Amino acid sequence: MAYPETVNLAFNRAVIEPDFAFSTPDRDVPAAPGYWLVLRENDLIARAAPAGGGLELPYGQGPLAGPYAVPPVFVGTWRGRPLRAARLSPEAAVAPGLVAVPAGYRYAGLDEKLLTLAGIARQVLHWRDRSRICPACGGAPREIPGTFGARCPACAREYYPRLHPAVIVLIRRGEEYLLVRKPGWPAGQYGMVAGFVEFAESLEECVVREVAEETGLAVDDIRYVGSQNWPFPSQLMAGFTAGFAGGELRVDTTELEAAAWFSAKNPPLVLPPASSIARRLMDLHAPDMVAAALARK
Structure with a gap:
């Protein structure tokens, strides 16, 4: 799907409006049936929609008996009905008629709405678990x-x-773009320099520092593009572009596995997932490189 604005990326609330209305736990009506956002480790519990319509959230008084690692909590309404989130214990069984589906940003089996709802559940339940x-x-x-x-x-x-601010930046040098790779990513996939904001640091200062620390390069012409809520478990990613301002590429191997300059003539083998702001930055500001990478498949 092509998004007109970065705010419409998965995990941002705009994706699920007007179907979703955020609320707080004290507004729940416990006896009222509703939709359920149930996680088990990194999976979302869902059911098949009628007539092959994909997946949808379970509905009712409470589709799963538990045991729960984090008990149910009201988070708002979904299509006018109560919406509650809960986290099952890892050993909990899934009831007949329901399936456990990966709810990570690399999995293409969930649409943007379910992916975003699962992200809300992940953040709320992470906070509830950490504030006991x-x-x-x-x-x-x-x-x-x-x-x-x-x-x-x-x-x-x-x-x-608490949400933890972080930056991610696409660096350009002529027709080339600096991309980096972290250990554990899928084979051939490259992304961008990213990192958390430190004390007494602006977002722009964080861009300069992270690029210098991870690659040894200097940047200028730093431009804000947009942001994405990133519930893994509780980040807010601010996306930027920047220009190469000098230096020799030196990879910090404590953070990265590799870094290199790519272009439309030399695209990465694997692009970041479509649900990520990293991919959105590439789509907006390196479309020729993205098209070349997709053409190689």
Whole structure:
């Protein structure tokens, strides 16, 4: 699918509007049947839609008995019905009529809507799991109505969900683009320099530092393109382009496996997944290279 704006990438809420309305746990009506966003490790539990219509979320009072690693929590409404998320324990069985489907960004079996919904579940459940114990005093925080925050009754400290900002950048040198490869990626796949923002650092400063640390290169003409919520488990990726400003390529092998300059005449063997902002940056700013890579298949 060709997106007119980066905001329409998978994992961004715009993908599921107007079907989805975000809400908070205290707004749930427990007796009302609804849709279920159930994860088991990295899988989403789904069911086959009627007449070969692909996959859809289970619907009802509660399609799975558990056991649950993270109990059900209300996250809003989906197509006007309650939407609840939960995480099964790894050993939990899947009921007849349901299937466990990979919910990662590399899997093409989920459409953008289900992928985005699974991302919401992943982030909410990650936060719920990490906020059970007060890190200051060891107390048991309780929900703050109207939010996903928690307040410890013992020490009164409040905690709210955290998103971790990171940058990703496509660097251009004439008709060439700097791409990098990390250990564990599929064979032949290359992406871009990326990294987390540090204390007292702007997004642009993070771009300069990460490029220098990972590749030894300097960049200029840094331009913001767009952002993507990245629920693996709780990042916000800010996408940039930049121009090559000098230096010799020196790969930081503690972070990367390889780095090289690519072009339409020398495209990478495998592009980043279509659901990622890395691919969106390439589609927008290196279309000739993308077309050449796709033509090689």
